[in-house]
Structures are given as structure tokens and as C-alpha cells.
Amino acid sequence: MIEKRTPIPVGDAVNRVMKFAGTGKIESVPLQQAYGRFLAVDLIADHDIPAFDRSPYDGFAIRSEDTLGKKRVMLQVAGEIGAGSLHTKPAEPFEAVRIMTGAAIPKGFDAVVMLELVKEHTKEGKKLIELNRAYNKGDNVSFKGEDTQEGTVLVKKGTVINAGISALLAAFGYHQVPVSVKPVIGVIATGSELLEVEEALEPGKIRNSNAYMILSQIERAGAEALYFGKLKDDFDSCYKTIQKAMEQVDLLITTGGVSVGDYDYLPAIYEKLNAAVLFNKVAMRPGSVTTVAEVNGKLLFGLSGNPSACYVGFELFARPVIRKSQGNKQPHLKKVKAVLGADFKKANPFMRFVRGRIDFEEDGRISVTPSGFNKSSAVSSLADADAFILLPGGTRGYEKGMLVDALLLNDVSGSEWPWENIVPSYR
Amino acid sequence: MIEKRTPIPVGDAVNRVMKFAGTGKIESVPLQQAYGRFLAVDLIADHDIPAFDRSPYDGFAIRSEDTLGKKRVMLQVAGEIGAGSLHTKPAEPFEAVRIMTGAAIPKGFDAVVMLELVKEHTKEGKKLIELNRAYNKGDNVSFKGEDTQEGTVLVKKGTVINAGISALLAAFGYHQVPVSVKPVIGVIATGSELLEVEEALEPGKIRNSNAYMILSQIERAGAEALYFGKLKDDFDSCYKTIQKAMEQVDLLITTGGVSVGDYDYLPAIYEKLNAAVLFNKVAMRPGSVTTVAEVNGKLLFGLSGNPSACYVGFELFARPVIRKSQGNKQPHLKKVKAVLGADFKKANPFMRFVRGRIDFEEDGRISVTPSGFNKSSAVSSLADADAFILLPGGTRGYEKGMLVDALLLNDVSGSEWPWENIVPSYR
Incomplete structure (x- = not known):
């Protein structure tokens, strides 16, 4: 006798699974290892960027009022500031300070003239610069906070850390980064027709390709894969391996054996595990036999043994669980x-x-x-x-x-x- | 005196750099670790997929001629084949064989009836099935080679290995996968204004964010990063560190110090290294000061110290070199x-x-x-x-x-x- 299954719409099936997507733990990793991980806190600016008015160019800091309405003006160079150093001498009229890219605009100065637009002179041992136009207050100044203001939420919790976020984490002192612990996803391939990858082909048999495909899909989704090997279609050994694997993982994926044929042992295994079957038929092609069950809050994904159906089943159902459990707000494709x-x-x-x-x-x-x-x-x-x-x-x-x-x-x-x-x- | 630099178009600059993108070595990695790597050989199908005519469904293999023109026919079940096993008894008229998904169609049979469409009977200890329509030769048969024919180039050398390619590698027996060795990319941040990420802010200084950004960009591009830390604007220590780093890496990236200011030591360092400067001004914003030099065939990238300019410089010039050196044919963004x-x-x-x-x-x-x-x-x-x-x-x-x-x-x-x-x- 074959079991009658009632297909449910894809959205309903995804909904049922997502209810069991837990919230993972948080761990701290060195910034160098945080790329690609899910940020576990909101990244909030604890200071302005820039933290001070600074020069975007190599050039001279000047007092704009000294140039007001002038076509030509000579200023005396009162000092030099490398990036990272400061000039603290009070500003005097008709003085300029040599300033490097990124250096703080010294107090009393309010504009920057690019090095290329200046003529340098020496007179009686003193350095002078000649400007050929007037400048306004704020010309060529990168203002404190113009990039980012203190208190801004720069990156939301659950976001995947990219290169730009790495830069922000560095700027705000995250030498160690709080990220979500990667869930561990177990993989078991079932089917007596499966050969190991290194085995020679035999009549009627195929090499196990689904397991390796899923291992890659798990990596792309941002989780840790744990591969338990392939099993023959045998109730007892499948049951034992699945039961044991469930203890070591956050979520278990099997491929094959979920259909209604005589060699499809997964339905019976769900029963013996006391698993609650969330669905065992989805109104989709391929992958209509995709089954998801839950045992003590852990999800057990029974994906089809057909490669394309297996691939689709993973992306629709397992991927969003993996991402949601790491705090991601847009976990679906x-x-x-x-x-x-x-x-x-x-x-x-x-x-x-x-x-x-x-x-x-x-x-x-x-x-x-x-x-x-x-x-x-x-x-x-x-x-x-x-x-x-x-x-x-x-x-x-x-x-x-x-x-x-x-x-x-x-x-x-x-x-x-x-x-x-x-x-x-x-x- | 400031040096006059002549900007060159972006495409010309990229061209000059790409001439020095070498061809990397090949290594063999376990299939489980091959995801995201660049395949180092063409993946050619060495057998058909499927390798034999097989059943896409659970059901019964039949001889279509037995059903020809009939509205109702009874067939005797002569055996049962699980996936991976074979049925070798010669086919007799009005016989059927119980067949599982993926199993080989036995010789003499030429169509499959889905389990759901069959009525099963037992008569005098014999199993019979009742069909209610005629079937044509080939109905519900997955034919040998219909997915992939022997000799087909499935994946070209230089392609990034994704989940689907992992499945193909498994199917064709690649337990070990030949991939390009990841180039090692060194990173050095320069600038006296830079603080370590864990240091408290100081007036006029900023935390080193570029290096961590580039480390992530290197990872995204598919290479191995080696971080040499940050350096003050000091000619001798910069020179020594750069010279030593060049020996340990395939390509070196520095940030900062490439402009024409008094604290920009990179141009002088290129000279002392006897480096051939490929360009030191590009007609682009941001990042016009981006400089690339070559020493004994190795590339030395002088990226701007400005974060956005640094980011753009990496993606335009370093990324394609990293990908081309691993055989990728579409190395650019x-x-x-x-x-x-x-x-x-x-x-x-x-x-x-x-x-x-x-x-x-x-x-x-x-x-x-x-x-x-x-x-x-x-x-x-x-x-x-x-x-x-x-x-x-x-x-x-x-x-x-x-x-x-x-x-x-x-x-x-x-x-x-x-x-x-x-x-x-x-x-």
C-alpha cells in the first residue's frame, strides 16, 4: 500500500520550518577572521569620523581671512605637521602651516591650500608661500563627523561582514569581533546504489554526488558541515547513524529515502525517533518529496536523492534556517x-x-x-x-x-x- | 619641488599590471575542501550520465508491447530491483519487474509505470499488477547520457568551484581535486598617524582600518593574505620591511605614502628597490595616486591611504591579477x-x-x-x-x-x- 501525501504550498512549508530556526550562540573572533561571519551586535559609532577636522590633501593650512578679496598673498610658514602629529602654536595673522594628508587642522586655521597650487619662496631664512586666489572658510577641510556621526548605527546585527565592514570594525576598535557561532550541519547520504567518489563505476550504481554538493551549499550558506558518510538502504543502520548524528549537530540533512517506495526508510525512522513531521510533500518541482521533521527542537531535513531536487530543497528550506539562526534578517534567497x-x-x-x-x-x-x-x-x-x-x-x-x-x-x-x-x- | 605625474587612463593602467599576472602552481586538495577554489583542469565527462538507462520513479519496469492498444492488462511481477542492484533474468512476455528510483532498467524492458498508477493483486501466490492504459517504448525512462554525454567539457579550467561543480567532481570520481595554489598577498599599512585597532584614540591619529579592509578583499578575491603590520613614515624601516616582505609573498600591497608629499616615502623606496614603476597616476577618482611597480617580476601595489581610494585600487588592479594567476578567464569585476x-x-x-x-x-x-x-x-x-x-x-x-x-x-x-x-x- 502506498501512503497518500497531501502537498502543501512552498511558502507554508518554509514557514513551518522557520518556526524552529533557533538563535545561535555568540563567540568572539579576531578581526582578521571575521570576514564572511554574521555580526552578533549592532555596530554603533562611538566617535565621529573624522574624529577631528583634518586635511584631505598635502598642502598648507591657512587662515581664510588673510586671503579675503586678494588676488595674491604671501604667508609665512610657521611649522609643519605630519599626519598623526599636532601643531599647537597659536595662529598668527598671515601664517600658514605645512600640513600632510590626514593631519589635524591646527587651531586658528580654517582652510587648506593644495601643495600643487602654491609657489614656495625663501626670504631671509624664512619660508614663505605665495597664493594666487582667495579661499573661503572650510575650503579643503574634512570636517569632524562628516563621514559618520557618533551614535550612528553603522551596521545592523545579523549582517554578513564584508570588506567595508571590516574597515569600520577596525576604525571603532573591534580587535575582537562578536559574531554568531556557525551552526553545525550534519550530512548523511542514503542509498544502496551509491558508490564512494574514489570507487570505480559498477553497473546500476552511481557515485555519491549529493553529499559533496550539500557540503558546498552549507559552506556558501555560512555554516559548518559535518559529514557522516553514506549509508545503504537498511533500516537499522540508518536509524542508529541518524540517531547518533542528531546528538552531534544543530541540524541534520539526509538525502534519499524520503519517497514512498519500499526502500525509503526515512518515514519509518522519523516514527521511531518520535519526530514530528512538519511536512512530507510540497507543491513544488523538483523536490516534492522533501520532508522536514523535528525532534526535541532539532530539525531533520529529508532531502530528495535526485541531485536537482536535493539542491533546491537545501536552498529553500535549510539555507534560511542557517542564516536566521545567526541573526540574519534576510535569510531567504x-x-x-x-x-x-x-x-x-x-x-x-x-x-x-x-x-x-x-x-x-x-x-x-x-x-x-x-x-x-x-x-x-x-x-x-x-x-x-x-x-x-x-x-x-x-x-x-x-x-x-x-x-x-x-x-x-x-x-x-x-x-x-x-x-x-x-x-x-x-x- | 613637487614631481609632475602624468595620469594614464584606467584601462591602460590595468593592462600594464595584467602583463605581470603570472600563472600559479597547481595543488591537489580533498573534494571537501575544494569549494570556492579555482579548478586547475578542464572537467571532462569520462562517462555518460546517467551511465545506464534508469528509472526516475518507484514503480514497475514493463515491456511496452504488452500494453499496446490495451485499456487493461495484467502483468506478472517477476522480480524486484532496489537502486544499485540488477535484474538479470531474461524478460518474458507479460512480465513486469518492481523497480526503485535510480535503478537500471533491466534488459528486455523498455518503459516504467509509476507505483501510484498500478493496482496490485495476488493470485495463487503470484504477484500481479493491473495497468489501465497503454505505454510507449521509453515512457518514464531516464536514458543513458541524457544529462551529460561522455567527452563533454563540463567545467572549464579556471572556474571557481561552486556547489554544482562539487557534485560533478564527485560524479566523475575526483576524490582529490586539482586546483590553483592561492597566491600569497602581503599587506603593509604605512602612516605615522595610524593606531593599532586595540589602541585608544589620540588627537590627530586614526586607527588602521585599511589593512583589515584589504585582508577581507584578498579573501573575497580568492587569495591568501599575509599581514606585516603597520609602519611609521620612516624611510629606512619602510624600505627594510618592504624588501623582506617581497621575498615571502607573490604580490605585495602597501597603503599610504604614494602621494607627492614630504612624508610619502614609497616613490623613493621603489627607486632603491630598482623597481620599474608601471604607473603612478591614473585618471580616476578616487585613487588617482595608485601606483604599481614591478621588481623581478613581482608586483608591488602602492594603494592610497584614503579608505575609499584604497578599496577601489584593490578591486581594479589587485583582484584581476589574483584571479588571472589562478587561470580565471574573467578576472575583472x-x-x-x-x-x-x-x-x-x-x-x-x-x-x-x-x-x-x-x-x-x-x-x-x-x-x-x-x-x-x-x-x-x-x-x-x-x-x-x-x-x-x-x-x-x-x-x-x-x-x-x-x-x-x-x-x-x-x-x-x-x-x-x-x-x-x-x-x-x-x-
Whole structure:
């Protein structure tokens, strides 16, 4: 007898999973190792940047009033300030101070003249400069706080640390950076047909490719992968390995064995684990058999054994859990509008996720085209894909040139909730 | 006396640098560690995928001729094949074989009926199945080679390994993966005004943020960073540290000290190192003082001490060298067309690189808007930027709504050569 399963919409399925996305712990890492991690606190400016009025150029600090209305003026050079040093002598009329890029404008001076615009003279052992125009107060001054004012929230908690954020963390003294601890994601491949990567091919068997694919997807999503190997379709050994693995990880992913066939042991294993099955059928192609269960608050993802279905299942369900648990506010794949590059005339009642490639067109639009062979069992099209073309289910198909939604696979910014306002099948 | 420097166009400058981008060595890493690395060989399919005709579903393998023209037919179940096992008994008329997803279609059978569409019966101890329609040869069969044919170049040398490529590498038996050795990039920050990140602020001084920014940029570009610390503006110590560092790295980056001021020692250091200066002035904003020199075939990048100028200099000149030396064919930042989100009415003779943010619009277009404060000294705008807005120099400005070029900072695909056909200032 085969079990009857009721498919639920993708958005509902994602919703059920996200309820169990926990809040991870925080750890402190050296700034040099913080790149790519999720910041665990709001980064707030504790001082102005610049912290003082400074010179953006090599040149001379002057008193603008000395040049007022003049076409030519001579100023005496009263000192020299390298970046990082200070000039504290009170300013006198018709004095200038040699100043380097980044140095503090000395008190009493209020403008900077670039080195290139000055004629230097020496007279009776004294250094003089000749200016050929008037300057206004503030000319060529980088003002205190003009970049960033004290108290500004510069980066929000949960943001992925990029190169610019590394610079800000340094500027505000974060030698150690509070980041979210990476969740540990376990991976188990199941299927008696699987060979190890280093084994020679045998009739009827294939090499285990899903596990390595998921290990890479875990890395891209920002978590730590723990690989438990591949298992034959055998209830007892699968049960024991899964039970033991669950203790060592924050979240466990299996591939294969979730369908309704005689060798699909995962449903029985969920039962024996006392797992609450959140869903076991999703109205999507590929990956309709994707199953997620929960045991004592931990999620157990049963992804399809078909490579494309497995890939899609990870990105839709596991990725956002990984990112949300690290405080990220846009944990889902980034959804964008794009011009469809091919016909999909055959209607499908389920929402389709076609592996595709984004192209940037000359008119500023983006288009998205299926990348190669697109069955759920396909491996080759995944190498080239950087997006899923999102085709909601319905009674009509889609035509080349239509505006559709696409989910970006390599984007780091993400979407808050992509499962609303999706372009439907045309009428 | 200040030195007169002649600015050269950005494309010419990039060209001069790229001539010295070497070809890196190859190493072999375990498949689990290959994600994000540059593949060092073409990945060629050494067998078909699938390697045999297989069943995409759980169900029964049948002989289509037994169903020809029939509305109802009973078949006897002659055996059962799990995925990975084989059925070798010769096929007899009106026989079917129970088959699991992924299993090889046994010889003599030519179609598959899904489990859900079959009625199972038992009669005199024999298993029978009842079908209610006719099937054609090939129905529900995944044919040998339909995904990938033997001999196909699946992934080209120099491509960054993504999750889909990990799957392909596994499928073709790459337990160890040949990848390019990551070049080692040295970083030295110069400037007497620099404090360590953990030091308290002092009047006239700033914390060293450029070095940490570049360390992150190096990681994003796919190289190994080696940080030599920060140096005061002192000729001898700078010279010695740079000379020693050059021996330990494939490429050295310094920040600060490349301008024409009295504390800018880098030009003199290049001279003492017998370095050939490729350029020391580029017609760009920010970063016009960006200097690149070559010593015994090794590149020495003198980036500006201004954070934004430093950031731009790295992405334009160092990033493509890092990627090209690992065999990548599109080493430059990806160039795309986008709608400008703000006015830049003031003309500038130099090409501008404005730090901006990409937005995906509802009509399928992308737009790009300046991210915050945009002086060359700015730090805060870098945190939020995911693109450079590329505004070529000219005698007119740019207006909101115009189509401009943008360079994407987080994209992994890249451009082969972005420095041609750039949208010019409007006439």
C-alpha cells in the first residue's frame, strides 16, 4: 500500500520550518577572521569620523581671512605637521602651516591650500608661500563627523561582514569581533546504489554526488558541515547513524529515502525517533518529496536523492534556517524580477524551480535562461546555474519574454520573505 | 619641488599590471575542501550520465508491447530491483519487474509505470499488477547520457568551484581535486598617524582600518593574505620591511605614502628597490595616486591611504591579477548596465568610481544609487556598497535615470575585459 501525501504550498512549508530556526550562540573572533561571519551586535559609532577636522590633501593650512578679496598673498610658514602629529602654536595673522594628508587642522586655521597650487619662496631664512586666489572658510577641510556621526548605527546585527565592514570594525576598535557561532550541519547520504567518489563505476550504481554538493551549499550558506558518510538502504543502520548524528549537530540533512517506495526508510525512522513531521510533500518541482521533521527542537531535513531536487530543497528550506539562526534578517534567497529567456508552455500544477543563468542586458534589464538539462535528476545544469527561475503552478504555461521571478543563488544580501507577490502564470 | 605625474587612463593602467599576472602552481586538495577554489583542469565527462538507462520513479519496469492498444492488462511481477542492484533474468512476455528510483532498467524492458498508477493483486501466490492504459517504448525512462554525454567539457579550467561543480567532481570520481595554489598577498599599512585597532584614540591619529579592509578583499578575491603590520613614515624601516616582505609573498600591497608629499616615502623606496614603476597616476577618482611597480617580476601595489581610494585600487588592479594567476578567464569585476539613481551634475575630467548599491526593480531593471558619503576618505559608505558606479570623465555630468555602467563587487562570475564600450558622459 502506498501512503497518500497531501502537498502543501512552498511558502507554508518554509514557514513551518522557520518556526524552529533557533538563535545561535555568540563567540568572539579576531578581526582578521571575521570576514564572511554574521555580526552578533549592532555596530554603533562611538566617535565621529573624522574624529577631528583634518586635511584631505598635502598642502598648507591657512587662515581664510588673510586671503579675503586678494588676488595674491604671501604667508609665512610657521611649522609643519605630519599626519598623526599636532601643531599647537597659536595662529598668527598671515601664517600658514605645512600640513600632510590626514593631519589635524591646527587651531586658528580654517582652510587648506593644495601643495600643487602654491609657489614656495625663501626670504631671509624664512619660508614663505605665495597664493594666487582667495579661499573661503572650510575650503579643503574634512570636517569632524562628516563621514559618520557618533551614535550612528553603522551596521545592523545579523549582517554578513564584508570588506567595508571590516574597515569600520577596525576604525571603532573591534580587535575582537562578536559574531554568531556557525551552526553545525550534519550530512548523511542514503542509498544502496551509491558508490564512494574514489570507487570505480559498477553497473546500476552511481557515485555519491549529493553529499559533496550539500557540503558546498552549507559552506556558501555560512555554516559548518559535518559529514557522516553514506549509508545503504537498511533500516537499522540508518536509524542508529541518524540517531547518533542528531546528538552531534544543530541540524541534520539526509538525502534519499524520503519517497514512498519500499526502500525509503526515512518515514519509518522519523516514527521511531518520535519526530514530528512538519511536512512530507510540497507543491513544488523538483523536490516534492522533501520532508522536514523535528525532534526535541532539532530539525531533520529529508532531502530528495535526485541531485536537482536535493539542491533546491537545501536552498529553500535549510539555507534560511542557517542564516536566521545567526541573526540574519534576510535569510531567504534574494528574489528579483527578470525577463524569461525560454518558453515553458506546458502548465504544471506545482510551483517550478528551474535552474537558470542570469544575464545582464544592454538596456539595464536582467534576463534568466534555463541552464541545460532540467530534469530533477540532472547534475550538469547545477554547475552553471546562478538562479532558480520561479514559475508558480497553474493551468497555463510561460512564454519567452515574460517578466518572471528569479531567486539568486550567489547573492549575499537575501530576501526577508520571497513567498509573496510572485508573478503568476499568464492568463 | 613637487614631481609632475602624468595620469594614464584606467584601462591602460590595468593592462600594464595584467602583463605581470603570472600563472600559479597547481595543488591537489580533498573534494571537501575544494569549494570556492579555482579548478586547475578542464572537467571532462569520462562517462555518460546517467551511465545506464534508469528509472526516475518507484514503480514497475514493463515491456511496452504488452500494453499496446490495451485499456487493461495484467502483468506478472517477476522480480524486484532496489537502486544499485540488477535484474538479470531474461524478460518474458507479460512480465513486469518492481523497480526503485535510480535503478537500471533491466534488459528486455523498455518503459516504467509509476507505483501510484498500478493496482496490485495476488493470485495463487503470484504477484500481479493491473495497468489501465497503454505505454510507449521509453515512457518514464531516464536514458543513458541524457544529462551529460561522455567527452563533454563540463567545467572549464579556471572556474571557481561552486556547489554544482562539487557534485560533478564527485560524479566523475575526483576524490582529490586539482586546483590553483592561492597566491600569497602581503599587506603593509604605512602612516605615522595610524593606531593599532586595540589602541585608544589620540588627537590627530586614526586607527588602521585599511589593512583589515584589504585582508577581507584578498579573501573575497580568492587569495591568501599575509599581514606585516603597520609602519611609521620612516624611510629606512619602510624600505627594510618592504624588501623582506617581497621575498615571502607573490604580490605585495602597501597603503599610504604614494602621494607627492614630504612624508610619502614609497616613490623613493621603489627607486632603491630598482623597481620599474608601471604607473603612478591614473585618471580616476578616487585613487588617482595608485601606483604599481614591478621588481623581478613581482608586483608591488602602492594603494592610497584614503579608505575609499584604497578599496577601489584593490578591486581594479589587485583582484584581476589574483584571479588571472589562478587561470580565471574573467578576472575583472563584472560590468553591468544599470539605471543611475542620483544626479552627478558636476563634470569631472577623470573617470569616477562611486560606491553604490544595486537595486532590482519591479520592471526587471537594475538601478544603482550612491551609498552614503562618497569622498575618497570615506569609510562608512564601503560597508553598504555592492557596486561601483562607473562615470567616465568628460565635460558634462550625469543625471538620475540615465543608463550607466556599474561594476559588481560581490559577483563571482566576473568580466573578461570591462574597460571598453563604457557609457560616456551625456552630450
